[in-house]
Amino acid sequence: MQLAARDHAALVAVARHGLPGDAASAHAPIVLRPAEAESVRLFVRSDRIAGLAASAIAAGELHVESAELAKVHDDWHAALKACVIIEALLVRLAARLDDLSARWAVSKGAAIGHLDFDDPVMRCFGDIDVVIHPDDWDRVVRAFSRPADHRRATRRFTRLYGKGETVSIDGMELDLHRRFAVGRFGVRSVMGDCFEHLDSFVLAGRSIPALDAPFRLLHACFHAVLGGSPGLRAHRDVAQIALGHGDQTVERAWLAADRWGVSAVVARAVIDTWLLLQLRTDHPVMQRALRTQISDADRSVLDLFRDNPSFRAQAMTAFGALRWRDRPGFIAAATAMFVGGRR
């Protein structure tokens, strides 16, 4: 087996397959050699883009041997089963959050599958991301915590500066988001803005609130550049939302990013996505990203996150984004958490 990388032509073709609009110019079909096929399939499976792979193969954009095609379909079906099991959990979670009268919205995974793709079978996911309104955060976290989880220092840091908490429901873990990221760009966000306009989709007869398209795009951009090793699917999400909803959605995402001071995140996510997926660089979305001025300080933090540093290193990038008067409080909260040995 030859090892592939995420920029392998076959993986790029899969991640780009079926994008809305005209940003993806025509490419010659790719013939995947048997020696590479297993390695490419492993990336397809781990990035949960088997549906796109099966569709690209059916469309003749990617040629593989029939045995490999069967494996891709098996991976896809397993991923789809995981999706409905996770959505069942989401429906149960929705009932509990609504009982608390909490304001919440789904982002990424299920929301993108149902609201940004023509058919959710093309967007598989392995977890649930729920954004909680900042005013309801403490109440929701308390409701989902077990007594043994009482980590006051960590909880205080998360509420003031952190990304969120992982909680367990019915033995399954899910991510509650206080912000889209930890660190410099996370603390600049005003998460209440996300709840001014919500979308929704229906699961098992229940209406599920979701971030609207501009904030889904913003979250996708955060994940693509600040989410560790996000994989091809994260970049596909950026392209899918940016290209699928028209100029107004993209403009609203830029406006929110400007207001929060995180335009650098959107610009970097779009540029990385356009280059990775080999999309047309003369496209207006890419041109807007290329025109965005990124300060040296923002650039250095984006570069740091690209190397997937420790949580502590990520968290400490918030320091420079805080007002002087807020910095002692940040140091105190961070010290209490890190010295307490929670990370």
Add this chain to the structure above:
Amino acid sequence: MPPTFDATVRRAAVLSRITDDFAVVCATDGRCVEMAGTARTVWLALPDHDQPPVHIAALVAELAAKHFADRDVVAADVMMVLSTLEEAGCAARGT
């Protein structure tokens, strides 16, 4: 195999994903049924919960004619699929 119930519908609280050759449905308590071939076809033929239920005999006749198959064989397959879906909380008997 004689039908053990006459008509059926999909339950309201069901999650699903359907492709050209596969279907998976899941009740909100997490019980799932994966289906291909005839089973997938049966699921697609079931009406939504707010529609009149489909009568099993009519469904069997339609599938047997469509696939040029023996009606008794089709009936046995259909009843097995419906029983599985019912046990998983994804389909319900209608009237």
